[in-house]
Amino acid sequence: MLDSLRSSLTWLHTWSGLLIGSLLFTIFWMGTLSVFDREIDRWMMPETRILMPDSYISMDDIRDAAADFVPADSSRWQFLMPSEREPIIRMYYQGPEIFHRVHLDPNTMEVVEGGETLGATGFFFPFHFSLMLRWNSIGYWLVGLAAMAMMMLLVSGVIIHKKIFIDFFTFRAEKKLSRSSLDLHNVMGVLGLPFHIMITLSGLIIFMSIYLPGVMERTYSGDSSNFTNEAFGDFVQQVANEPGGELVSFETLRAQAEAIWNGSEVYYARIWNQSDANATIEMRRNRDDAVPLNLDLVSFDGDSGEIYTVHESEPVMAAQRWIAGFHFIQFDHWTLRWVYFLLGLAGCALIGSGFVIWFETRRKQHELEGKSGVRIVESLAIASITGIIIATLAFLIANRLLPADAHLMGQSRSDLELWIFFLSWIATAAHAGMRSAPKTNAWVEQCGTIAAFSVVAVLLNWITTGDHLLSAFSDGLWAVAGIDLVLLANALLAYAVMRRLAQTRASKISPTEASPCQEIDQIGTEVGI
Amino acid sequence: MITLGGFVLAYIGFVMLAMTQSRPRKLLCEASKQSALRKLCYQCSGSLLLLCSLILIIADEGWSFGSIVWGTIISLAAISVTLTITFATESFRKIVHVVGL
Amino acid sequence: MTTVKPKGRAAISTAVNPIEYFQRLMLAAVLGYFFTVEVAGLLGLVLTNIMIRSEAAALSAMLGFLLYTFVILWAFADRSLLRLWITIPGGALVCYGLSQSLATGAPL
Structure with missing residues (x-):
């Protein structure tokens, strides 16, 4: 040009x-x-400054506690098991109008009351990847635009930096601002380069289905609706529109899932259409001990406890999960x-x-x-x-x-x-x-x-x-x-x-x-x- | 602890590499001319120290965590060397002199 | 008001003509996006011969981001606008055509 x-x-x-x-x-x-x-959530929600109990936390106790406020016909409710970083049970449920967030004390299974706040997990984090703008996913697209621009800025920055090796350790803080800020820019950019590239690229890769849906469409020759199920393993039974019985014991499901995963724990459970005959319960494997944000999940029928799917990522998706895990740092x-x-x-x-x-x-x-x-x-x-x-x-x-x-x-x-x-x-x-x-x-x-x-x-x-x-x-x-x-x-x-x-x-x-x-x-x- | 060890190795490695560059050398030691052989020695030892840092961290954490730990630790080490050269020039110069670089 | 002739970096900032800039912006941001989708999409389709479809799609999408980064830089770095106009939209169309014919199994 x-x-x-x-x-x-x-x-x-x-x-x-x-x-x-x-x-x-x-x-x-x-x-x-x-x-x-x-x-930051612990700081903003003082009622959650609880210590983790030493005793075993039963999922059936959680299920029984949830029955007090989760509507019987709720289409979806889910909870995260407590951990050192988050010593409460974070639960969400679909109410008649809105999607609620509730905290349970793992020691007492009581709802922890406090001033309503989004906290960092509810504001800083979603603001980071979607700008809280949900209309037609415009927030996601703006973040994607910024991320692609960042990729271009990082690569172009390296190309235009003529004295990249000579100036490797150069930071002349004593010189005038135009010089010292350029030095700082170069130092932060070049010395932090592996991190900046990885964090930006991994951010894009996390949302690859949103940003490059056309690639899925071409690969599937048109209808790519199976991609999500095949790659991510989500499985929810079709609603039968018939009333179902009582939900099976979560602890038995938990034991089965943990056996399949050789002892690795369940960290998250989601219950779909609990009052329906085709209620589905998903249990997902803990991500604390490894880099990948694994998609290992077992889906059960809510009434019979029969296993419907056991999902484990294939090699390429496993790589995608490692990359996503790198970015999310949930480990x-x-x-x-x-x-x-x-x-x-x-x-x-x-x-x-x-x-x-x-x-x-x-x-x-x-x-x-x-x-x-x-x-x-x-x-x-x-x-x-x-x-x-x-x-x-x-x-x-x-x-x-x-x-x-x-x-x-x-x-x-x-x-x-x-x-x-x-x-x-x-x-x-x-x-x-x-x-x-x-x-x-x-x-x-x-x-x-x-x-x-x-x-x-x-x-x-x-x-x-x-x-x-x-x-x-x-x-x-x-x-x-x-x-x-x-x-x-x-x-x-x-x-x-x-x-x-x-x-x-x-x-x-x-x-x-x-x-x-x-x-x-x-x-x-x-x-x- | 091991990570700290890896950081220290990387830090020293980068100091060695910095010593092969004219500006840091002028700031840190009086001698301005460096023979090609000496420069090569410094570069080799600096790189070797970085490699040792990598091996130490991978041995402790495995490839999955280790690659991330090493990849990020070397950035922090390099930035630390830069900030030390800029803000603690005098102390750094004394240490370099004492160590005999 | 004295006018100062900018030199060095400040001068570069004002040296590009708007029409050329607009073309390159379109080639990079818009046409480049479609080029990326078509090329990566074709790659995905071809890869289904050696791996599961969902795997092929995921791999191609991930590589797509690297391709797109390159295309954006290329759209501003290449001196020849003509080359860009031929390769980017042209390449997208060619890959689209190939994807369609491979999908239906019809010979090229």
């Missing part, structure tokens, strides 16, 4: 990065938080969990620094020519980076402040928490827009807000639940302690950044600044184009 491969791809990398950067940052940020979604591995969190933050730094490079290298030129590009992009960057972090903290604070029975104008408590998230986000964008150039003030103020909100969140946890850091540690509430610690670390980091930026702002006007032409020239040659 332009003179050389490098210049064409530089153009492509720059402009697509600019257009998709905000969406990418959102996805990476929410994804990074989702690594600890179950821990038990604390080191990797923290590593993913850190590398996810590196990805966020990669995307954020991209914005900074763009507006810093054009700042002088746009100022002189009266162009508004830098002003607009910088406002966008502020809203996308510090803005979403502030909104996240506001969400956590709202979770602690809203009373359990809060509602307003037909919006439930969990709806109100979401409103506060999105309204805070919009407020940060407005704040960024209103601050005039240079926008260092907006950055400083938002960093300061992040630091303040983080501390407020920790304090609110203490005030509203009593589980402050020392108490949480001594009670074995690692999740709560961990979240509080990360919040405090976040506060320190935001404060340090704020101080550094404020210092830079104070010393900004220096009479010996290079003339604009020279500066832009320098950057061009430095980048090695």
Whole structure:
């Protein structure tokens, strides 16, 4: 397109990065938080800060407890067995109108009551892969678009980085912002490359049926409706529309499934059409001990307990499950969990620094020519980076402040928490827009807000639940302690950044600044184009 | 523990590789010229250390978890080396001098 | 207002003509998507001779993402727009035709 491969791809990398950067940052940020979604749930749902019972948990006890609130004719209900990371029984059931979420205490089989909230598993995680936009799967498609753009950005980034090996360890933090942000961008990108490529590609592969349904259609010569059943093994009997008997004992089904899997445990059960003669019960195998998000499942007839299908992935789907498992990180591995969190933050730094490079290298030129590009992009960057972090903290604070029975104008408590998230986000964008150039003030103020909100969140946890850091540690509430610690670390980091930026702002006007032409020239040659 | 060992091996390996590059070398030790043979030695030992890191981690965790652990640990090690060179230049220089690189 | 002639990276940003850019965008995002589906779809159909259909479909879809990444880059990297216009929509049509004829078992 332009003179050389490098210049064409530089153009492509720059402009697509600019257009998709905000969406990418959102996805990476929410994804990074989702690594600890179950821990954040413990923080946001204090009633679930329970310790795992030592005794055996019987599925029949769960079935009996569920009978109290799951409608007899419910078309579907499902539950997850408790674990260290999630010491409650998370249950969903189809009610007459909506799909409900309920928590049971595994010690007492009682419903755990608390303020209604989506938590991280209900908001951060689905927001990450679908933007909570369900109309015609548009959210999924936008995330897919961002992911394909990210693949292209990663590959083009490597191609255009002329001095990729020479600059391998180069991070000149002391130089001016346009230089140091480019160094940071390169370091985070190149050194984190295996992770960034794998996480992006695996994200796409997880949703391959949504993103490339045409491939399934061509392979099946038209009707690809069997693909899901064959590849994923789902099996639900056709509804007979006749009343069925009592559901068979879940424990006998569980024993059969675990025998088929050589002792590996059932982690999840789903019951379809329980009052029908053709009720189906699925049991799925635990994913704690291996990378793949296995699809091993046994489907039983609900009345007789007869086994209908035993599914195990074929080789290619097994590979797909390994790739999906890599992304989902549902396995038990604390080191990797923290590593993913850190590398996810590196990805966020990669995307954020991209914005900074763009507006810093054009700042002088746009100022002189009266162009508004830098002003607009910088406002966008502020809203996308510090803005979403502030909104996240506001969400956590709202979770602690809203009373359990809060509602307003037909919006439930969990709806109100979401409103506060999105309204805070919009407020940060407005704040960024209103601050005039240079926008260092907006950055400083938002960093300061992040630091303040983080501390407020920790304090609110203490005030509203009593589980402050020392108490949480001594009670074995690692999740709560961990979240509080990360919040405090976040506060320190935001404060340090704020101080550094404020210092830079104070010393900004220096009479010996290079003339604009020279500066832009320098950057061009430095980048090695 | 083993993972930490793998991280340390990778870290040192990357330090060796960094020493073959002009900018880190200028920052970390006075000698600016490096003979081709010396450069090759550093590159080989650095790569060998990375390989040892891989073997150690795979031996402990198997290929499935091990590949992910090693693949991510080396990124963190390389980033750590970069941040150490940038933010702890003086201390790093002293250590490098003492060790005799 | 002094005008500064941008050099280096900033200059590259303003050097592309909109019509060419629009064509490449269509070739990459839209036509490239259909090219990927048709090529990967044909691959899937061919692979059913050596593996179960669901396996063939899954493998081809996974490889499809790699192909699509390459196509997007190629649509902006290739100097010849003509080559892109011939290969991308053309390739999609050819693969579609082959898929249809293989499916029905009719000779090419």
